[in-house]
Amino acid sequence: MDLFSFDPRTVISFYLTLFRISVVLFVMPFFGDTMPNMIKAALLIVLTLAVWPKLSFPAQYFPAHPASLVAMFAGEIVLGMALGIIVRMLVAAVQIGGAIINFQMGFSMVNSIDPLTGQQEPVTTHFLYMCTMLTFLTLNGHLHLIKALGASFELVPPGGLFLTPQLMTEVMLFSKQMFVLGVRIAAPVILALFLVDLSLALISKMAPQMNVMTMGFPLKIMVGFLFLTFIMELMAEYVTNFIVAMDAVFLHIMHIGVVHP
Numbered sequence: 243m244d245l246f247s248f249d250p251r252t253v254i255s256f257y258l259t260l261f262r263i264s265v266v267l268f269v270m271p272f273f274g275d276t277m278p279n280m281i282k283a284a285l286l287i288v289l290t291l292a293v294w295p296k297l298s299f300p301a302q303y304f305p306a307h308p309a310s311l312v313a314m315f316a317g318e319i320v321l322g323m324a325l326g327i328i329v330r331m332l333v334a335a336v337q338i339g340g341a342i343i344n345f346q347m348g349f350s351m352v353n354s355i356d357p358l359t360g361q362q363e364p365v366t367t368h369f370l371y372m373c374t375m376l377t378f379l380t381l382n383g384h385l386h387l388i389k390a391l392g393a394s395f396e397l398v399p400p401g402g403l404f405l406t407p408q409l410m411t412e413v414m415l416f417s418k419q420m421f422v423l424g425v426r427i428a429a430p431v432i433l434a435l436f437l438v439d440l441s442l443a444l445i446s447k448m449a450p451q452m453n454v455m456t457m458g459f460p461l462k463i464m465v466g467f468l469f470l471t472f473i474m475e476l477m478a479e480y481v482t483n484f485i486v487a488m489d490a491v492f493l494h495i496m497h498i499g500v501v502h503p
Contacts, residue, residue, distance in 0.1 A: 251300075254304045255294070255298045255299055256290070256294055256298065258298070258304060258400055259290055259293060259294045259297070259298045259299060260286070260290045261314075261315070261318060262318060262391075262394065262395065262400065263286060263289050263290050263293065263391065264286050264290075265315070265318040265319055265321070265322050267282065267285070267286055267289070267322075267391070268282065268322070269319065269322030269323055269326050270322060270325060270326045270329070270387055270391075289388070289391075293392065293395070297392060297396070298395075299399070299400055303399055303400045304400075305401075310401075314400050314401030315401070316401065316404075317400070317401030317402055317403050317404055318400065318401060318403075320403050320404055321394060321398055321402075321403040321496075324403060324409065324413075324495050324496075325387070325391075325394075325492060325495065327416070328416065328488065328491055328492065329378075329383070329387070329488075331416045331417065331419070331420045332378075332420075332423075332480075332481070332484050333371060333374060333375075334420050334424075335423035335424040336367075336370045336371055336374045336424070336427060336477065337363070337367045337370070337371055337424075338420065338424030338425075338427075338428075339423075339424040339425070339426075339427030339428040340364060340366040340367030340368070340369065340370040340371065340427075340428075341364050341366075341367050342424065342425070342428040342431075343366045343370075343428050343431045343466065344364035344365065344366040344367060345364075346428075346431060346435045346462075346466065347366070347431075347435065347462055347463055347466035347467075348459055348462055349364060349365060349366065349463075366470065369470075370427075370477070373474065373477065374477060374481060377477065377478050377481045378481055378485070381481065381485050383481070383485045386485060386488050386489060386492075389489065390488075390489070390492040390496075393492065393496070397493070397496045397497065403496065406498065408498040409498055412495060423480065426480075427473060427476065427477060427480070430469050430472060430476070431466055431469045431470060431473065434465050434466070434468075434469045435465060435466060438458070438461060438462050438465050439458075439462075442454045442457070442458045442461075
């Protein structure tokens with residue numbers, strides 16, 4: 243294919259490929275969150291030129307009516323959100339676990355500013371989030387996102403993915419697993435800090451003259467950080483299992499949500 247031949251069908255095919263990659267790329271996690279706009283634009287051009295000769299859409303998919311064009315863009319946005327929400331469930335589960343740990347350690351008033359969103363979040367939440375993203379990238383999770391993007395050219399036509407009842411049901415099931423995984427991540431620290439609280443309560447009964455509050459606060463912080471290091475291996479196992487199953491989940495989402503125009 244020669245982009246500069248100005249064949250209308252070839253140019254429209256290139257535009258359709260560019261639209262698919264741009265919407266999905268800018269909505270997906272990591273690509274749409276952490277990269278500067280200039281880097282995202284350069285990556286968009288590179289991916290489009292790499293994918294277009296092999297996985298381009300035919301020109302007849304381009305809608306003739308403006309209303310159909312808007313519907314096509316809406317379907318592309320839904321596709322990007324459906325693929326991105328799967329990975330965001332993992333990130334949200336880690337953030338839920340970090341928030342629980344932060345509260346149990348007594349860091350309720352200790353927050354940091356997230357440079358991506360500008361919002362305040364607990365320090366343990368941000369720490370676990372960064373560890374999760376580094377593990378995700380180390381295990382080539384971002385390549386699985388690009389693989390799912392390539393598979394969407396074969397399974398989902400332009401504007402073909404919409405909010406079907408089956409798709410919404412699957413999203414709700416994933417959201418339920420998000421809270422379960424968050425509690426499982428925080429469970430070792432919760433149990434350790436519960437034992438610390440129980441020990442301090444027994445000490446206060448046996449030796450009432452001791453200032454348990456003064457002694458307990460640094461003790462809970464020390465035990466919390468100690469067990470926080472222990473859950474790193476547990477989180478790496480969760481991320482590994484998630485990445486292994488991610489391809490099948492992406493294909494399932496695209497099969498149940500596709501609507502052929």
